[in-house]
Amino acid sequence: DARVTQTPRHKVTEMGQEVTMRCQPILGHNTVFWYRQTMMQGLELLAYFRNRAPLDDSGMPKDRFSAEMPDATLATLKIQPSEPRDSAVYFCASGLDPFRWSNQPQHFGDGTRLSIL
Amino acid sequence: SQQGEEDPQALSIQEGENATMNCSYKTSINNLQWYRQNSGRGLVHLILIRSNEREKHSGRLRVTLDTSKKSSSLLITASRAADTASYFCATPPLAGNMLTFGGGTRLMVKP
Numbered sequence: 208d209a210r211v212t213q214t215p216r217h218k219v220t221e222m223g224q225e226v227t228m229r230c231q232p233i234l235g236h237n238t239v240f241w242y243r244q245t246m247m248q249g250l251e252l253l254a255y256f257r258n259r260a261p262l263d264d265s266g267m268p269k270d271r272f273s274a275e276m277p278d279a280t281l282a283t284l285k286i287q288p289s290e291p292r293d294s295a296v297y298f299c300a301s302g303l304d305p306f307r308w309s310n311q312p313q314h315f316g317d318g319t320r321l322s323i324l
Numbered sequence: 325s326q327q328g329e330e331d332p333q334a335l336s337i338q339e340g341e342n343a344t345m346n347c348s349y350k351t352s353i354n355n356l357q358w359y360r361q362n363s364g365r366g367l368v369h370l371i372l373i374r375s376n377e378r379e380k381h382s383g384r385l386r387v388t389l390d391t392s393k394k395s396s397s398l399l400i401t402a403s404r405a406a407d408t409a410s411y412f413c414a415t416p417p418l419a420g421n422m423l424t425f426g427g428g429t430r431l432m433v434k435p
Contacts, residue, residue, distance in 0.1 A: 211366070240422075250367075250412070250425040263422060298366055310355050310416045313423060315366030 209233045213299050213316035221324050225287040228319045230299030231280055239282045240313060241267075241274055242298040250298075256282065257304065289323045296320050330413055330429040338434050343400040345429040347413030348393075354416060356389055356396050357423065361410045370398075370411075403433045 212231040220226060232239050241253040254264040254274040264274060271290070276282045286293055300313040331346045349356070355374045359367040373380045373389045373396065380387045386399040400407055410430050414423040 249427045252422050252424070255422055300367075312357060312369035312372055313367075314369065317364070317366045
């Protein structure tokens with residue numbers, strides 16, 4: 208079964224440090240999503256890419272977060288500088304949308320559990 | 325703000341019983357999707373029901389959609405301990421691919 212792969216699975220670091228999370232979407236998928244999950248806020252969409260182009264990152268704090276897709280096999284989410292309130296599980300998901308707004312199911316990775324001390 | 329809200333927030337049943345979870349949403353949709361999340365894992369897509377469908381089945385899952393009431397239900401029949409997980413409904417807007425997830429229903433199936 209094809210899977211979305213996220214690395215690292217766990218990350219513990221001190222506040223102020225840069226954090227980079229990586230995602231390998233399923234081969235052939237043309238949409239990539241980044242989500243953050245916390246007990247208080249639930250699942251929040253941070254960024255959305257289609258054909259490697261960022262379409263929506265309105266849910267992402269711009270001052271410290273950045274999301275990129277250097278190529279079709281890699282998506283990254285960076286936090287610099289990190290803060291304790293960034294502690295959460297970050298999920299990447301990918302999907303295949305043959306046309307825009309086709310609303311196909313998303314396939315999730317198992318997440319990066321981030322703890323900022 | 326969340327588009328979908330699941331009810332109940334938590335549900336505990338015995339193996340073999342049926343489990344019903346409800347989802348309400350706020351705006352018009354093209355489809356509604358249900359996902360399952362096991363502890364420590366990512367979400368897994370279960371079923372998608374389009375706005376012109378009223379009911380859909382997949383194995384032991386039955387999903388209904390009432391667009392007039394902006395609500396959906398997920399029924400798991402003959403539950404198993406392995407069904408223990410959190411279940412989320414998710415809706416995309418009419419013009420967009422960004423799913424908005426509800427807070428989820430935590431289901432525990434006791435053996």
